[in-house]
Amino acid sequence: MLSLQTINTFDTSLFYWFQSRRQMHAGVTLTSRYISRLGDGVMYILLGMLLAIFEPQDGAAFFRSGLFAFLIEFPLYLFLKNTIRRDRPCERLSVEVAVKPTEKFGFPSGHAAAAFVFASVLSQIYPSIALLAYSIAMLISVSRVVLGVHYPADIVAGAAVGIVCGFLSVGS
Template sequence: MTRQLFASIHQFDVLAFSWCMNRKRREHLTQVGRYVSATADGPLYALMALLLYALHDAFDERWLQAMALAFVVERVIYLLVKRVCKRNRPQDALINFHSFIRPSDQFSFPSGHTSCAFLFATFLVALFPAVALLWWLWAASVGLSRIFLGVHFPTDTVVGAFMGASVALWAMGYVGL
């Protein structure tokens, strides 16, 4: 039963992934995807957190603690899930497909870029609810960029989004925000 479920999910993922790769403007989406994906690289999160701490009055030590805790917990969960599931990336799972960038690790599930983007977006939405749509669109764009760059299947990014937002909400509750 479980094997059949995973086979069905993988079949859906391959179809959705193929649909993305067959878009007329895929080359343009891939170019934009490189830039969007880069906005979700790790060092930028630390810089943004420090800037928020220095410049935003409401961003006190509790916010910084919650964010640091969330990133540590998210990375531990991410690494454990990735090592247990060992799902091949599209380039390794599909015949005659080559990704447009070199991924930082071997396995696809879950998407770490997407997870961190949704984790950070969840914090930003809590701090700046008036522009929530902007943060959610950015995080979703990061997930889509990872698909259009050919390094993740759609469910990798969906699970990454859920994981990042969930851990952020947990961390905010844990420190009493």
Template sequence: MLVSKNNVNQIDVAVFKFLFVSRLSFRLKDVSRFVSKTGDGQLYIAVGLLLYLFEPINGRAFFFHALALFSVYLPIYLLLKQLFKRQRPCHSIVDMSSHITASDKFSMPSGHTSAATLMACLIEAYYPQWGALCFTWAGLIGISRVSLGVHYPTDILAGAGLSLLIAYIGLI
């Protein structure tokens, strides 16, 4: 059975609507906002600087490795946003508005999810005991972006996939 682009899009929209419209999504709106906010970027800078300054074994290596990988990731992410130019759900689904205002107008790939996934990969590489927690956090950021109405599920998958690829290449 062949899966067409149209079928994938229909499934994507259906899953989005299920997650966004569910009562659970509405009840968890404030939690989703908080979780999403942790992926804005300031936390990555704080963690990197704290490790650089106070963790003598791997802190400096982690900081410079993160700087290098995020320097590679960011232009690729921005290029993909411009190539896909996928409208956010809140702009493309009639009678639908998001719970937050997105920082830009395109949704694929999810920047919050991809940055959180890249950070989780870095932490897993340097501090494996924290890896499961960080990947859980990255996943929650992705879910929060859908439940807030600014991303489709495939935007989340694309963001995570982008960072997993960059981490795989950059951490070997």
């Protein structure tokens, strides 16, 4: 069985691997900033509203389910983050962050949770774009590690929260 120390060591090593990629390729940081911004929330609201307007049946179902999913995800994410209180890598390690985090703690990642809520709901209502939706969610999530504000485990936990909330909301 894996110990918490072993998991933490692997998580930190993987974090440093992403940081080395950022340092090796100048455009990675800029690209990651733009990708990360996709997960700030505006895109989710805008796309949900557009689908509700232009796809009256499926779009409205998507909007309702998405809203319900975010109403479950956000308090759960806040509860976990403020209960677990895991420092961000930029607080614990000597790394330079490319963006300023809005909160002190990093576990689970709110960007990953929101991106995977969105992808999960979208893929259930519009299965033909599931691969695209999950790919974008993964890019948003990985960008947060590249930018230095999350460990990979923060992303995995956020994705799990998002997927569970997304699947619970559709059909409710």
